[in-house]
Amino acid sequence: MIYKHKILKNFLHIIGVDMATADEDASMEHVLDVSTIKKLKKFAEFTEIWPNTDEFLYSFKYHGKNGKLPP
Secondary structure: OHHHHHHHHHHHHHOOOOHHHHHHHHHHHHOOOHHHHHHHHHHHHHHHHOOOHHHHHHHHHHHHHHOOOOO
8 A cells, every 4th residue: 555655646746736735645545446556657657757757747737827838
């Protein structure tokens, strides 16, 4: 369970959830299928190697805040 919790917490942090909230929300590990956890882990790993990750995450967070793509 700790492994799944850590994966979820990391994923939530990547998409902009503050660490305290991510830690609490990661308890959804109990209801998510293992295949879902694996896909979230793969996404998190991909963000570590993809050269445009910073730009992508900035655009994602900007869109979440403003409802549109950044200028």
